[in-house]
Each structure stands twice: as structure tokens, then as C-alpha cells.
Amino acid sequence: MGISPVLWQFLNKWLTSSALFPKEASTIAPYADALYFFLLAMTLVGVLIVGALVFGFSLRYRKERNPEATQIEGSTLLEATWTIIPLVIFLVTFVWGALLYFRIYNPPANSMNIYIVGKQWMWKAEHPGGQHEINTLHVPTGRPVQLTMISQDVFHSYSIPEFRVKREVIPGRYSTVWFNATEPGVYHLFCTQYCGTLHSGMIGTVTALSPDDYQKWTDASTSGMSLAQNGERLFASLGCNQCHTGAAGARGPNLAGLYGKKVQMEDGSTQLANEAFLRDTILNPSSHVPAGYKPIMPTYQGQISEEGLIDLVEYLKSLKTNYRVQQTLTTATSTEAAPTTPGMVKP
Amino acid sequence: MVVTQPGELQEEHEHEHVHLPQHRHHFETEEQQREAASFGMWLFLLTEIMFFGGLFMAYLLYRNWYNPAFVAASHTLSIKLGALNTAILITSGFCMAMAVWAAETRKRKALVNFLGLTNFFGIAFLVVKYFEYAEKWHDSHIPGLKFSIADFGKLGVDMAQKTQVYYSLYFAMTGMHALHMIIGIVLIFWYMVRANRGEFTEGYVAPIENFGLYWHFVDIVWIFLFPLLYLIDLGAK
Amino acid sequence: MSTIVSLPDQSTAALPKRNYLNAEHGLLSWLLTGDHKRIAMLYLISITGFFFLGGAFAGLVRLELLTPAGDLLAADTYNKMFTMHGIVMIFLFLVPSVPATLGNFLIPIMIGARDLAFPKINLLSWYLYLIGGTFTLTALVLGGVDTGWTFTTPLSTHYLNTHVITTGLAIFVAGFSSIFTGLNFIVTIHRMRAPGMTWFRMPLFVWSNYAASILMVLGTPVLAIAIVLVVLERTIGLGVFDPAKGGDPLLFQHLFWFYSHPAVYIMILPGMGVISEVMANFSRKRVFGYTAVAFSSVAIAVFGFFVWAHHMFIMGVSNYSALVFSLLTMLVAVPSAIKIFNWSATLYKGSITFETPMLYAFGFIGLFTIGGLTGVFLGSLGMDIHLTETYFIVAHFHFVMVGGMLMAFLAGIHFWWPKMTGRMYPESLSKLAAVTTFIGFILTFFPQFILGYLGMPRRYHAYPADYQVLNVLSTAGATVLGVGYLLPILYLAWSLKYGEIAGPNPWQATGLEWQLQSPPLTENFTEIPYVDYEAYDFEWLAHKQKQEVTTVG
The missing domain is CATH 1.10.760.10 (Cytochrome c-like domain)
Structure with a gap:
């Protein structure tokens, strides 16, 4: 038809991959998304209220309909209202966010530990059993995994969007993050802290495997020494x-x-x-x-x-x-x- | 309600009273001008406090972390030279105060002399500082350029390495302080020339007063630096 | 429908014979001027130049991101582009934008003074700004710098071979330019108000610039020392931030954000002042809750100093400090909400007209509301973990800085253009520009929120293909946005010669500046006025005009 192939391709892409939210692939993800939807609702309500006020008043009190303005000093009651209501909402957000923060950064006691070493521009993973990986990470589903991370050079940041977790990887100091993958699959792994020329090349994949597959992978890729x-x-x-x-x-x-x-x-x-x-x-x-x-x-x-x-x-x-x-x-x-x-x- | 009529052309507004040649016309009164200048100077000193404040924060943090290294490194400084410099700077501050007094009491000669003395002691401070720095160079205590931990054998090697943080802060803090001294000294020379022309002894003393504030501020910074850098753990020695 | 406010007849108006523009002639009379209005114009020209330079970098960044592969620019070139974009836009455009141009021009007039307290220091500020700009350009010509505008150590100190020192010096010098501007404003506002001009008679524009000045004066020196230490670390190898020598790179983060968080309030507060003026004027009403708006500016300035560590939630600050900083971040959001509601309420029972400044102000309110509320996402600890360092944060601060600040800047430029130049801008073309900017902006930055939640990291030269659609939308929007920004510079330049003559008070506004001729005299006031009316007192204005008619008639 008259539609150009480029545009067609674009539309096709738009329709097939128009995700608005990343997949929820860890136990934390639903908690993070819940807060996200709350915040989205807050934003939407806020924008609607302000929009309604601005547009409503603009229509009602435009010069053609209201040639003479009435001078109003202000209203303490109203000021108090729109100080206290936002404050309360923000405080709810604060408490909710803090709870989520502690959930993400306090690993459960029984989690398995994998070490991550970041350097310009690769991620090395060291499993307790001696398996080494570069720019990939294999983890089992249904089991809390803690990452203990350190950088050899500059700041990096270990981010797995589908798990909703991220943590800065700091030179000379361990930092940790944990997750519990729920769905087997291959997920994005990004370095999100700008770390020099090939920052955007410091990416990889996180592969979540069912416990059986994970066992197979562990056995197949061991180097023999833990x-x-x-x-x-x-x-x-x-x-x-x-x-x-x-x-x-x-x-x-x-x-x-x-x-x-x-x-x-x-x-x-x-x-x-x-x-x-x-x-x-x-x-x-x-x-x-x-x-x-x-x-x-x-x-x-x-x-x-x-x-x-x-x-x-x-x-x-x-x-x-x-x-x-x-x-x-x-x-x-x-x-x-x-x-x-x-x-x-x-x- | 008096609001200027737009477009109205008037000749330069005539002030009825006689005023100083230094009076700037955007100020209504000389009093206002003097207050503004001094207020501005205080604000500027506030920014200076924030500037040094960053360094003092760093100092507090690292001194807490690497206390043995800070103590050991601090002992390589000469308390005698430090004390001498403190005395020099206090004397210089006194001369500056006298210079302000001379300006206020309209004594031109005294003003020039006291400014000169202030400058003399300021330069003396820098000379002493130069010898201290030279000693650091000689002892290889300059991180990055010439550094060795040979003098800190008593500490573990790892802690001895941390003396670099102390010296980094030592040079950053005293260096920034010395830079302020140098700027001050250059300004004093300029003020001496102007004072000699009698600019500040006819009632227009604001520049001398405000410069005095600056000079005292630089002194006070040193009054903090001296114990923090030289006298760590003096009692335990 | 779109009538201009009821103006006195302008057909007979002529430019005043003597004004600050024609008081002296020749290049030197500009380069050596002490007149705050001329310095404001110098700033206006220079920041416009840097704005388009920074915009060009942004254009290249967006072009590169059109495709997932890094095919247009090499990786390090791309990194230099976004670094230069950030440095130029923040230090050479946003920080000086409203204060150094509109603030410089208007603050003395608004409070009834002949000039700022220290005209020579004001001129020095501009020269420092230029030196800072020149250093930045030098760094660019020599090969650029790719640290990101945040200069994260140890990357900036040990791992990059680009022109970090030159750029560091540029920021150091430009920082002093803004310290001196802030200092000048504070002293002027404290000491030089005309008789009768009490604190609570000052226009809100003055209040918000005052609050921003406090931040400039107290925050910038800390950035200066942090930059000095970075430069010393690169040149002679001091080790205050170097982990290899025992230094702590997190300390740099603390010092840097101690300035750079307040810096966003330095950028936005003066813009909020513009919005207050514009909203009041075009609804012909006093700003609703004047005191609340005034104090909310001060509250933002005060709280603004105690939230810096929210840039470091995932960097390993302790849990307790994370809690405290998150809580304070929530508190600093409240004064902004107060302002938004007060501006909306100002419209109530007004007599509203919709000239270009008002359209920009509406744009500001919409975009700033979104930008501010998405800031709450990032201040909320758990949400920040997922969102920080992604395009969500890019979208958030562009909504605030570009959607908010730049809209406010353009609102202000249009609003005071008649005062600054004596001529009107073309109304319909400028309305087109305002609408174009708004649409282009939404198209550019809204997709980035979604990209951010999907996890696309910021500062990526190449990205996984599943993010392409949204990136294409964003780049398309940037093109529209670019047109929206080019239009004003064209028609404003045109209006310098061909614009209608504005007359002293084309908006029938109440501020002191509008009671003078346009453009004003070099000394602003031939006689210092006595102020006996509140800010935005439209009844006073009507009364005054009636009197004038009777006395003249």
C-alpha cells in the first residue's frame, strides 16, 4: 500500500514491543511496582487537580467573561489544606519507600552468596563453587541470592531492571544487594553508573534457571576448585x-x-x-x-x-x-x- | 507616592550636602554605601567559611579514621615554626587593626606604615611557610610528587600509607590559606599606594575596614589550622 | 478573543529619547559598563550563545540514540557530547539564566534602587562567567572532556585522559561569577530598598531571587573546593579522594552534591519568581497567599541544603542517613506544592488574558507539576533503587529544568522584553513558539519516563534494541523542541528593529519597573520613589491612572 516500509517497520515494532513496564521476575518486583503504581496515581491525581484548576479558572474567569478581577488576599485555611495534604501523602510515600528499601537491601539469612567484581568494562561473577562468568550471571529461581560486589577501578552500578534491584559497586569496599528470582528467563544486566568510554558496553545478561537446570549448569561449568x-x-x-x-x-x-x-x-x-x-x-x-x-x-x-x-x-x-x-x-x-x-x- | 514620570528628562540630581569623591551615585547616602560594603564583605567571608569548611569536614573524617597516621605525620611538622608563624600572623593582625585605627583617625603616615608592617609580617609568614614546605620536600612527604613512608616505620605499612591523606590535607589547607595570604599581600601593596595618596584618611575608610575583616579572617583560619595540623595529640607525646 | 490588555493608545508612543541603551555608544561603553541593565543584556547575549551550543550537543546525543547501535558517534565522542551538554547547560546557562539576566535587570528597579550595590563586581561577574565559558570552549577545542558533569572520582581523577583540569577551572571560575551575583543581590535587597519598600512589599520575583542567592553564596564555595581538590589530585597527586592513598571517593560525592543539589534550587527558584509575576499580571490579581509563596521560597532554600545525600541512596550511605535524607526530601517537596496551588488559586476570580508569557507560565505549571511529583518517586528510598541512574531521572530533571526553568525563562523574557528593549515581540508568532515548545517537550521527555522504568540506563551510547521505539519518539520530539527554541531568537531579533513600540507599561502591570519609561534611564529613577502600596496592587494602579487622566486632562 502507500505506507512506506520504514514507517511500517516502525509501527510493527511499536505494536510488538510497546512494553510500558518491565517483566516482574523477582519477589521484590511486585512490591516495587505496587509503590510505583501508587506514585503514578498520586502524580495523575495531582496533575488532574492542577489541570482542572488552571483550565477551569481560565475558562470561567477569562477576561471576556469576567472583565473585572476581584482582589483576594489569600486564605489560611486553604494554605493549610494544601500544605498538610501533600505533606501527608509524601510522608506515606516516605514510609512505604523506606520499607521497600530495607526489603531490598537487607538480605535474608539463608541466601546464597555470589561475588561480583566490576572493572572497566566487564562484570566478573564468582560462584562459591568456583564457577566464573564474565558479563553473565546464572542464578537459580526460588532461592534468595545475595551479591557481594566490589569494583577494581571506578564506581560501577549493578542493575537488573526485571528484578527491580540495583546497587552501586564501589572501589575498595564491598556492597551487597539481594534478590529472589521467580521466573526462569534471560534478563538485562546493566552498568548504570557512568564509568568511562565503554560504559554502554558494560552490559550482559542474568539468566534465571529452575533449580534443576541450575544444578546442571553448576555441574557443567565448575572449574574443579571452589x-x-x-x-x-x-x-x-x-x-x-x-x-x-x-x-x-x-x-x-x-x-x-x-x-x-x-x-x-x-x-x-x-x-x-x-x-x-x-x-x-x-x-x-x-x-x-x-x-x-x-x-x-x-x-x-x-x-x-x-x-x-x-x-x-x-x-x-x-x-x-x-x-x-x-x-x-x-x-x-x-x-x-x-x-x-x-x-x-x-x- | 512619588514615581518618576516615564521619559522625563532631568539633569543629574543635585545633592545638597557636600560628599566624598568616592561616593557612588547609585547609593542614596554615604552611610548606605558604607553599610552595603561591610555587609558584602561579611557575606564574602561567609562564602570563605564554606570554602574552608569543605576541607575541615574532610579533615575531621579522616582524622577519625586514620588517627595513628595523623598523629605520626603531625609530629613531623615543626611546632616551633608553626608557633612562630602563629605569632607572626597575630602580630600582623594587630598591625592591620592599627591600620584601621589610623585610617579612622585620619593619620595618613601611620596608615601607610601600619599597612607596610602588616605586609612585612604577612611576607614573613610566607617565608617561614616556604622553609616548612622545603623541609617536606626534603623529607619526601609530598604525596604524589615525592613521597616515602620511611619516616613512619613504627606504624604498619598500611597505616603509614595513610599519612598521605594527612599530607594531602596539610598541603590543601595550608596551600589555600597561603593563597589567601598572597592575594591579601598584593592588595595591601595597592592599598599602600592609595593610602599614600591620602585616599583613606579623609573619611572614606570602608576599603581599609573591609580589607581588615578579610585579613583577620585569614588569621583566624590559621588559628584553627595550627592546632588541627600541628598540635594533634600534643599531650600524649 | 485574544485582545491585548486594555492599553493606553500606543500608536503615538515613541521610544524615549534618552535611555540606558543609547546613553553611551561604542563597544567599550558596553564592555566597561557598570549599569546593571547593560550587564544583564551582556549576560543575555552570552547565555543565549551557550544555550544553543549546549542544545547542539543535545541534538547530537539524541541523533545518536535514534538507533540502538552506536553508529553515528564513537563511544568517547558520545560521552564528550553529553558531558559538554551537561556542563554548558548547567553551569553556563541554567545557573546564570534568570538571575543574571532578568534578575540583574529587574531587581534594582523592582526595589527602587539605581543599581546593584556593587556595579563593578557585577561586571566582574560577567567577565568571570566569560572566562569560565572560554575555558570550557578551550577544553572543547582541545578535544573535550568525558567525565559527565558530575566529575565522579576516581573516574575523573585517575581513569580519564581528557581535559578535566581545564573544565574544572572553568567551573571554578564560573562558580565565582555566581557567588558574586548572589552576594550582590543579597546586599542590594538588604540595604538598598527604596523608602516604603518593606520586605513584604517586594515582588515575589525578588523574594525568589533572594532565596536563590543564599544558595549561591553558601553552596558554590563547597563545589569550588571539591573541584580544587580534584584538580590538585590530577596535577600533583594529592590523595583526598584517592582510594589507593586512603582517601574516600564518597567524600567527593558528599562535597559535590552539597552544592549540586542546592544548585537545582538555584536554577528553579528564580524561575518560580517569574511565574509569580506573570500569573499575577495576566489574571489582574494579587498572587494568592503572597506570604506563603514568599516563605515557601525561603523554605526551599533552607531545606534544599539538607537533602544532598539523596543522590547517594544506592551508593552505600548508612541506612539511618538514607532515612533522614529521604524524609527531608519529602519535606522539600511541600513548598513547591504550595506554590503550585497558590498560582492556580491566583486565577480564581481573576480577569485572565492569554498572552505569550501566560502560555509559557501555564506550560511551566503543567510540566513542573509532573517534574516535581516524579521527584517524589526518586526521593522515596525503595523506588529510587530501581529508578536512579536510568532515563527516569533524565526525564525528571529535564521536566524540572527544561520544562520548568526554561519555560519560566522564556515567560520572563517575553514578559519583560518590552521593558528591556522598548519594543513588543510579535504576539501570534510567539504563541506558536510557546505551543511548539510545549508539544515538543512532552514528546521528547515523556517517553523517557517509560524508558527509565523499563530500565534503560542513562549515559548509554548504545542500547538494547527493545528500547528503540521510545527513543525514536524522543528524538522526534527533540526536533520539534529545537524549532520551538529557534523561533523566539529569530522573532525577538526581528522585533529589536521592527517590533511595535511598547510604551512604558504595555501590560498595565503594577511593579515599579513598569512605572518607568521603556527602556529605562541608566540611573533608573531620577528620584528614588517612595513606595506606599503593596505588590500586585491593581487597585492602586487603576487609581493612579485615573488621577493621571484627571491631572493631565
Whole structure:
């Protein structure tokens, strides 16, 4: 017909992909959308009221119909009305938004942890089982997944619109976000914080798989060594076990079961031993001297990559006893006897 | 209700009283002009407070985080030179106050002399500051350009590295302060020339008064910088 | 239907023989002038230039986004384009737009003064602005800068090899230009009001510029020091923000947004002042709830200082500070709502006419309402997570800054054009421009809200193909918008020579500026007036004119 092919193509595109809302693919998405619709309704009502006032008055009081204006000073009652009503609505929005915020940023205790390292211009994902991915992320559905993220260079931001989650990825500091995917599928993954020339190339996909498929994927893509196993090797090769033997009177504190505990510091403060604490202590030991120990630990800044740090952190998190620490040591120095029954060791 | 008729042409409005040549015609009275100038100066000092305020915020934050590094790095500064400079600057501030007094009491010679003294001490401050900076260069304490942590062996290497933050702030804060001093010194030279012509001793003292405010502000910034940068943890030494 | 307000007969009107435009001649008389009106004109010319420069960058950005692939510009060129667009539009157009042109021209006249308190500093402001502009152009000519206008560290300090230092200096210098403008306004408003001109007799335009000046004076120095530290970090390697040396890049964010959030109020508040004037005048009524509108400006200025961290909700500020800043953000939205309702109520029982400034003002009210309410989306913590750093935020601030501020600026330019030049603009053409701008604007930026909720990140050179349709709409709208902005510059230039002679008070407005000849004398008032009437007192005006008729007759 007379319609030009370009226009036709455009119309076709418009009709087939005219999504107004992204898919809801996580447990958080319906909550976010609920607030969004509330806010949309608020906007619509606001615009309608203002529009009705402006248009209504313009018609009713235009010069042709009302040649003489009546001077009115104002009205305290009205002022109070349109101060208080918006205020109340905004406060509702505030509370609702805050609840959603805490829902998005406070992960459930049982979530599985995946590490993300951002660098110009790629996303690396490190699964606990040792699977590595670049610019993709495979996650199971129906299970809370927490991302512990860090940047090697500049600010990045990890955004999965279909899950309605996003968090800045900061150099030198872990940040976290979590989600629970509900629908298997392939979703957008964006870097949303401007990070230099190829910012728009720092994109990828998040693939949500059903638990079975996820298991298959995990088995197929494992590198054979889990993060904790890598970390154990690193722990020995960097000589950490020389001081952190786990024995009483050792130069370094016992690390078994440390993760998640509150640690008493030399300067009197207490610090929570979370991932960030473990990482920062390896890099900046002088800022984290535990009570009763001397600040003799050297810094490992510049000696371990972010991936290596992740391995070490995972290892320390998994470290429940010192049996293997001491076992690796005895093969070298054999100053301490290895316990006969693993698992019975006193920390 | 008096509103000027549009298009009406009038000759320059005649003021009945005799007024200073420095009176600007958009001001109704000299009083108004003087008040406006001083109000403007105070506002400008407010912007200066915000300017330095950013640096002080940074200082407070990092001092809290890296207290051992700040203490150790602070001990590499010479308290003697710092104290000397404080004394120099207070003296200079006193001379400036005397200069304002001289202008107000219409003593031309005294005004020029006191401005000169103010400037002399201002320059002396910068000379001392130069020697302090030179020492920093010699000791490799300038982050980015010439830096080594050799002097901070007692701290862990990681904490010793954090002294760079201290020195960054030290140079940023004292550098910005010195820049304000330099601007002030240049202005004083100009004011000296004008004062010598007798411009400020015939009742028109606003520039000297306002410049005095600026100079005292710069002094006060130093009064904060000195203890914050030099005297950290003095008692514990 | 569209009658111009009942004017005194203009056919006999002639331009006054002596006025500020012809008081002196020659280029130097302009470049060395101390007259606030001439400086306002200098600003008007220079910001218009930078506006079209910034608009050209925006045009290229929109053209690139016509297709999903990054095919028109290289990635780094695209990044330079949006960076330059942001820097030019924010620091060289929006911040000085209304205050430095209309404010400069009108504030002294509105309060009955002969000039600003410090005319030489006023001129210095313009030169600083020009130096800032020149530095920006230099950076552009040398190869541009691609940090984004936000200068995020460590990207800006360690990872880019473009002209960050030159641009940083440009912003530093331009910042001092706006500090001096703000300082001048505050002193003038405090110290130079004519006898009888009490605070609550001042036009709301003066109030809103006063509030914006406070923000300029207190906020800009913090930006200045943040920029200085970035420059020092790049040049000699100081480490205040450098994580490798122990510095914290988040500190830069705090310092930067401590200025840059109040900066959006610096941009919008003077525009709100224009709207108050226009709404009152064309409904022939005093602004409804004058005191509430005046105080809401001050409230915006005060609250505006305590909301900066809402730019950092997803950056790892603590939960408590996120809560506090979100709450304060909600509070700062209230005064804007108050203003909107007061303007609407001003129409009630008015006698409304629809000249171009009024059309622009209606455009402002519509677009600013949407822009303001979508700001509440972003201030709400949980919603911000999904929306921030996407096109939603781009749409939001363009609704406020372009839909709000630029509409207000054009409303003001049209409203006071007769006063500034002595000649009228062509009415029907300008109405066409106002409508074109409005339609083009909606078409350009409304799709971006949807794009944002779909998740399209901002500052993307290439994007997934499913976002194309909305991007095509947006680019199409930008074309219309471009026409809408080109029209005024053409017919306003034309009107300088061929426009109808306006006479002193073509709008029959009440402000002091309208009681003078158009264009005014260099000294504004031959004799400082005594003000004995409230702002927007149309009864006073009618009374006065009756008296004049009787005395003349």
C-alpha cells in the first residue's frame, strides 16, 4: 500500500514491543511496582487537580467573561489544606519507600552468596563453587541470592531492571544487594553508573534457571576448585598460617569460626567480622588490631587481586576448625602435633 | 507616592550636602554605601567559611579514621615554626587593626606604615611557610610528587600509607590559606599606594575596614589550622 | 478573543529619547559598563550563545540514540557530547539564566534602587562567567572532556585522559561569577530598598531571587573546593579522594552534591519568581497567599541544603542517613506544592488574558507539576533503587529544568522584553513558539519516563534494541523542541528593529519597573520613589491612572 516500509517497520515494532513496564521476575518486583503504581496515581491525581484548576479558572474567569478581577488576599485555611495534604501523602510515600528499601537491601539469612567484581568494562561473577562468568550471571529461581560486589577501578552500578534491584559497586569496599528470582528467563544486566568510554558496553545478561537446570549448569561449568579451596591454597602460600595457627599463644588470632562474630579490638571498639571486615583486615591490618595482639601483621595491599581476596574471604568464612591449618603447617615445620580426631579440636 | 514620570528628562540630581569623591551615585547616602560594603564583605567571608569548611569536614573524617597516621605525620611538622608563624600572623593582625585605627583617625603616615608592617609580617609568614614546605620536600612527604613512608616505620605499612591523606590535607589547607595570604599581600601593596595618596584618611575608610575583616579572617583560619595540623595529640607525646 | 490588555493608545508612543541603551555608544561603553541593565543584556547575549551550543550537543546525543547501535558517534565522542551538554547547560546557562539576566535587570528597579550595590563586581561577574565559558570552549577545542558533569572520582581523577583540569577551572571560575551575583543581590535587597519598600512589599520575583542567592553564596564555595581538590589530585597527586592513598571517593560525592543539589534550587527558584509575576499580571490579581509563596521560597532554600545525600541512596550511605535524607526530601517537596496551588488559586476570580508569557507560565505549571511529583518517586528510598541512574531521572530533571526553568525563562523574557528593549515581540508568532515548545517537550521527555522504568540506563551510547521505539519518539520530539527554541531568537531579533513600540507599561502591570519609561534611564529613577502600596496592587494602579487622566486632562 502507500505506507512506506520504514514507517511500517516502525509501527510493527511499536505494536510488538510497546512494553510500558518491565517483566516482574523477582519477589521484590511486585512490591516495587505496587509503590510505583501508587506514585503514578498520586502524580495523575495531582496533575488532574492542577489541570482542572488552571483550565477551569481560565475558562470561567477569562477576561471576556469576567472583565473585572476581584482582589483576594489569600486564605489560611486553604494554605493549610494544601500544605498538610501533600505533606501527608509524601510522608506515606516516605514510609512505604523506606520499607521497600530495607526489603531490598537487607538480605535474608539463608541466601546464597555470589561475588561480583566490576572493572572497566566487564562484570566478573564468582560462584562459591568456583564457577566464573564474565558479563553473565546464572542464578537459580526460588532461592534468595545475595551479591557481594566490589569494583577494581571506578564506581560501577549493578542493575537488573526485571528484578527491580540495583546497587552501586564501589572501589575498595564491598556492597551487597539481594534478590529472589521467580521466573526462569534471560534478563538485562546493566552498568548504570557512568564509568568511562565503554560504559554502554558494560552490559550482559542474568539468566534465571529452575533449580534443576541450575544444578546442571553448576555441574557443567565448575572449574574443579571452589572459592574456599582456592582461598586455602592462598592462605598457605602467603604464609598466613605461620601466625594464624589457631594454637593458643600464636602470634595471630585464631580464625576458625571467626566469621559473623563480634571482635574486641585493641582500641576498645568492637567490630563485626563480616566479609568487609575480613577483606579490610587483610589490606589494612593496622586499623583492625584485635585486643591482646600486637600490630605486626603486614599489609597485603597490591599483593592479592580482588578475586584472591574473595577466595580468602570465602575460605575464612568456611573455616570452622583449625585442623587443616595445622595439618598444612605440620608438613612444613611440625612444631605442633596434629589432633588425632578431626572435628574435636578446640579452637 | 512619588514615581518618576516615564521619559522625563532631568539633569543629574543635585545633592545638597557636600560628599566624598568616592561616593557612588547609585547609593542614596554615604552611610548606605558604607553599610552595603561591610555587609558584602561579611557575606564574602561567609562564602570563605564554606570554602574552608569543605576541607575541615574532610579533615575531621579522616582524622577519625586514620588517627595513628595523623598523629605520626603531625609530629613531623615543626611546632616551633608553626608557633612562630602563629605569632607572626597575630602580630600582623594587630598591625592591620592599627591600620584601621589610623585610617579612622585620619593619620595618613601611620596608615601607610601600619599597612607596610602588616605586609612585612604577612611576607614573613610566607617565608617561614616556604622553609616548612622545603623541609617536606626534603623529607619526601609530598604525596604524589615525592613521597616515602620511611619516616613512619613504627606504624604498619598500611597505616603509614595513610599519612598521605594527612599530607594531602596539610598541603590543601595550608596551600589555600597561603593563597589567601598572597592575594591579601598584593592588595595591601595597592592599598599602600592609595593610602599614600591620602585616599583613606579623609573619611572614606570602608576599603581599609573591609580589607581588615578579610585579613583577620585569614588569621583566624590559621588559628584553627595550627592546632588541627600541628598540635594533634600534643599531650600524649 | 485574544485582545491585548486594555492599553493606553500606543500608536503615538515613541521610544524615549534618552535611555540606558543609547546613553553611551561604542563597544567599550558596553564592555566597561557598570549599569546593571547593560550587564544583564551582556549576560543575555552570552547565555543565549551557550544555550544553543549546549542544545547542539543535545541534538547530537539524541541523533545518536535514534538507533540502538552506536553508529553515528564513537563511544568517547558520545560521552564528550553529553558531558559538554551537561556542563554548558548547567553551569553556563541554567545557573546564570534568570538571575543574571532578568534578575540583574529587574531587581534594582523592582526595589527602587539605581543599581546593584556593587556595579563593578557585577561586571566582574560577567567577565568571570566569560572566562569560565572560554575555558570550557578551550577544553572543547582541545578535544573535550568525558567525565559527565558530575566529575565522579576516581573516574575523573585517575581513569580519564581528557581535559578535566581545564573544565574544572572553568567551573571554578564560573562558580565565582555566581557567588558574586548572589552576594550582590543579597546586599542590594538588604540595604538598598527604596523608602516604603518593606520586605513584604517586594515582588515575589525578588523574594525568589533572594532565596536563590543564599544558595549561591553558601553552596558554590563547597563545589569550588571539591573541584580544587580534584584538580590538585590530577596535577600533583594529592590523595583526598584517592582510594589507593586512603582517601574516600564518597567524600567527593558528599562535597559535590552539597552544592549540586542546592544548585537545582538555584536554577528553579528564580524561575518560580517569574511565574509569580506573570500569573499575577495576566489574571489582574494579587498572587494568592503572597506570604506563603514568599516563605515557601525561603523554605526551599533552607531545606534544599539538607537533602544532598539523596543522590547517594544506592551508593552505600548508612541506612539511618538514607532515612533522614529521604524524609527531608519529602519535606522539600511541600513548598513547591504550595506554590503550585497558590498560582492556580491566583486565577480564581481573576480577569485572565492569554498572552505569550501566560502560555509559557501555564506550560511551566503543567510540566513542573509532573517534574516535581516524579521527584517524589526518586526521593522515596525503595523506588529510587530501581529508578536512579536510568532515563527516569533524565526525564525528571529535564521536566524540572527544561520544562520548568526554561519555560519560566522564556515567560520572563517575553514578559519583560518590552521593558528591556522598548519594543513588543510579535504576539501570534510567539504563541506558536510557546505551543511548539510545549508539544515538543512532552514528546521528547515523556517517553523517557517509560524508558527509565523499563530500565534503560542513562549515559548509554548504545542500547538494547527493545528500547528503540521510545527513543525514536524522543528524538522526534527533540526536533520539534529545537524549532520551538529557534523561533523566539529569530522573532525577538526581528522585533529589536521592527517590533511595535511598547510604551512604558504595555501590560498595565503594577511593579515599579513598569512605572518607568521603556527602556529605562541608566540611573533608573531620577528620584528614588517612595513606595506606599503593596505588590500586585491593581487597585492602586487603576487609581493612579485615573488621577493621571484627571491631572493631565
